[in-house]
Amino acid sequence: MIEATYKRPESLAKREFSYCPGCHHGIIHRLVAETIDELNIREKTLMVAPVGCSVFAYEFFDVDGTVAPHGRAPAVATGMKRSLPDRVVFTYQGDGDLAAIGTAEIIHAANRGEKITTIFVNNAIYGMTGGQMAPTTLLGMKTTTSPYGRKSETEGFPLHVSELLKETAGIIYLERVAVSSPQEVRKAKAAIKKAFTVQLRGLGFAMVEVLSTCPTNWGLSPVESIKWLNENMKKEYPLGVFVDKVGDLK
Amino acid sequence: MAEKVMVKGNEAMAEAAVRAGCRLYFGYPITPQSEFTEYMARRMPQVNGVFLQSESEVAAVNMVYGAACTGNRVMTSTSSPGFSLMQEGVSYIAGAMLPAVFVNVVRGGPGLGDIQPAQSDYFQATKGGAHGDYHLIVLAPGSIQESVDLMEDAFRMADEYRMPVLILADGMLGQMMEPVEFPEFVKLEGINDHSAWALRGATGRNANKVTSFDIDPVNLEKMNMLIQEIYKRVRVREVRYEAIALEDAEYMLVGYGTMGRILGSVVKLARNKGIKVGLFRPITLWPFPYAELKKAAQGVKTILTVEMSTGQMVEDVRLAVEGSVPVEFYGRTGGMVPTPDEVLAELLKHV
Numbered sequence A: 001m002i003e004a005t006y007k008r009p010e011s012l013a014k015r016e017f018s019y020c021p022g023c024h025h026g027i028i029h030r031l032v033a034e035t036i037d038e039l040n041i042r043e044k045t046l047m048v049a050p051v052g053c054s055v056f057a058y059e060f061f062d063v064d065g066t067v068a069p070h071g072r073a074p075a076v077a078t079g080m081k082r083s084l085p086d087r088v089v090f091t092y093q094g095d096g097d098l099a100a101i102g103t104a105e106i107i108h109a110a111n112r113g114e115k116i117t118t119i120f121v122n123n124a125i126y127g128m129t130g131g132q133m134a135p136t137t138l139l140g141m142k143t144t145t146s147p148y149g150r151k152s153e154t155e156g157f158p159l160h161v162s163e164l165l166k167e168t169a170g171i172i173y174l175e176r177v178a179v180s181s182p183q184e185v186r187k188a189k190a191a192i193k194k195a196f197t198v199q200l201r202g203l204g205f206a207m208v209e210v211l212s213t214c215p216t217n218w219g220l221s222p223v224e225s226i227k228w229l230n231e232n233m234k235k236e237y238p239l240g241v242f243v244d245k246v247g248d249l250k
Numbered sequence B: 001m002a003e004k005v006m007v008k009g010n011e012a013m014a015e016a017a018v019r020a021g022c023r024l025y026f027g028y029p030i031t032p033q034s035e036f037t038e039y040m041a042r043r044m045p046q047v048n049g050v051f052l053q054s055e056s057e058v059a060a061v062n063m064v065y066g067a068a069c070t071g072n073r074v075m076t077s078t079s080s081p082g083f084s085l086m087q088e089g090v091s092y093i094a095g096a097m098l099p100a101v102f103v104n105v106v107r108g109g110p111g112l113g114d115i116q117p118a119q120s121d122y123f124q125a126t127k128g129g130a131h132g133d134y135h136l137i138v139l140a141p142g143s144i145q146e147s148v149d150l151m152e153d154a155f156r157m158a159d160e161y162r163m164p165v166l167i168l169a170d171g172m173l174g175q176m177m178e179p180v181e182f183p184e185f186v187k188l189e190g191i192n193d194h195s196a197w198a199l200r201g202a203t204g205r206n207a208n209k210v211t212s213f214d215i216d217p218v219n220l221e222k223m224n225m226l227i228q229e230i231y232k233r234v235r236v237r238e239v240r241y242e243a244i245a246l247e248d249a250e251y252m253l254v255g256y257g258t259m260g261r262i263l264g265s266v267v268k269l270a271r272n273k274g275i276k277v278g279l280f281r282p283i284t285l286w287p288f289p290y291a292e293l294k295k296a297a298q299g300v301k302t303i304l305t306v307e308m309s310t311g312q313m314v315e316d317v318r319l320a321v322e323g324s325v326p327v328e329f330y331g332r333t334g335g336m337v338p339t340p341d342e343v344l345a346e347l348l349k350h351v
Helices: A025-038 A053-060 A073-083 A095-101 A103-111 A161-165 A182-200 A222-236 B009-019 B034-046 B057-069 B080-095 B122-126 B144-161 B171-175 B217-237 B257-272 B290-296 B313-321 B340-348
Strands: A045-049 A064-067 A088-094 A117-122 A171-178 A205-211 A240-244 B004-008 B024-027 B050-053 B075-078 B100-106 B137-139 B164-170 B177-181 B241-244 B251-254 B277-282 B284-286 B302-307 B327-331
Touching (some): A025 A088, A025 A117, A025 A182, A045 A073, A053 A064, A064 B057, A073 A088, A073 A103, A088 A095, A095 A103, A095 A161, A103 A117, A161 A205, A171 A182, A171 A222, A182 A205, B004 B009, B009 B100, B009 B144, B009 B164, B009 B177, B024 B034, B024 B057, B034 B050, B057 B100, B080 B122, B080 B217, B122 B164, B122 B284, B137 B144, B144 B164, B164 B257, B171 B257, B251 B340, B257 B302, B257 B340, B290 B313
Parallel strands (some): A171 A205, B024 B050, B024 B075, B100 B164, B137 B164, B251 B302, B302 B327
Antiparallel strands (some): A171 A240, B004 B177, B241 B277
């Protein structure tokens, strides 16, 4: 009898992901699902999917879920959590969703100390709509709406959401991670687990920003994408803990 | 029988919502409905309810969406520009088949307009203010007492049909004071059991999903047609109107809400002059009482529709009578409220 050592997490639905090869959404989904399994909260978790590539996320997680209007996931999650304070509520949002159209909702949810968890996936581009410029797009980066490369004179600068949010008093835990190597995946998992634990203990708002690739819209192979992320994204968006008001939660 | 108390319209509607079992309120201040939000801020903590002032109407409507996903009674209130901001969320709530109650205390528009009573949001309320094939049930009270009485119906309909219900008031109803008798507190047990679909955590069951989204047009059409089936039931069961002095009427006034009430005075003035005038006051603006109005208009020489707008509901009045009776219109806009004498003078032009 061979014991299975690597299984699909219970909290992931038995469906195929709709994500492109080399995209990091799949890894991040798995880390969130493993966390929900390990904390044994699948049956009391409500999730809010965004609009964008992860619009189907509410189908990929085997928990009660909905999909919010573009950018509004933190407001939807707020309504859920205020209605059912003993449930676990999380949003899963990309950078087009959270850092552009949804800036008001994320800032105010964080500042209210809303007892929800946000997983923020930043790949510096709009994926679902076909590779347009996002607020997070790097300077010089070519997208379908910055075809000559993003220029600060006309398109402004890459928006650092975690750096912005760390100033809001209601935020308890905030870390930027990546999933480009096995070591980083382990660190990301620990961060995600901590962000959910903060909510379980009723402490306030917690967010994990995860740097992700978009091979399709970056026009790179999956391997080249990881290299590009490591060499460029991490310079603009350095990894690290921005807020930790709880310390070791174990 | 409960005692009558003197109360402002906005506060009366808020108290009625609490008595109807609403324990979740999300809102944003805007004149002339701010007393509604302020009342809820005081009242909700007293009944172990939730009051939250959102950062915008956009956030408020999405908080309503989130709370409605859990199947608990939830509402917001706003005024015209605020309801415009909420339209995106209203469309999602309608598409996701969620029960929620809205109050729009209408003010003069378009744009920033003013803060005086108006009825210029009729199109937005009844013809779909946002994208997609959807409707709200729209209730138009003519007095503060009626707005209180309709509140329980609003929550009942939202729960029963799993759709958004709008109480379309105006700045006059929101701001004036009248003696009101409040109903008893509703007992919710067994009324709104939404456990089959609501998001409360998948304990011992498959995960529930609430969405207005389906990437496959075949499925989306099915979803839309399911909603249309519900609308058919609403049209059959929920149409409401008031008919006054129509039995022998030669002329028919049509108006809703505050205007409908003013038209009641016009009927008396005209009858005193020996003119046989009656009033048809739609209470449900959606579903609109088309058949009932057409029947009431039989034998009438002329219909005069009066609105605090440049003419919106009058289109439904014309649709109702299908050319069988001439339909005239009189309206004031921008927050101006027609007086009974003014309407009577207009009516006399058509007699």
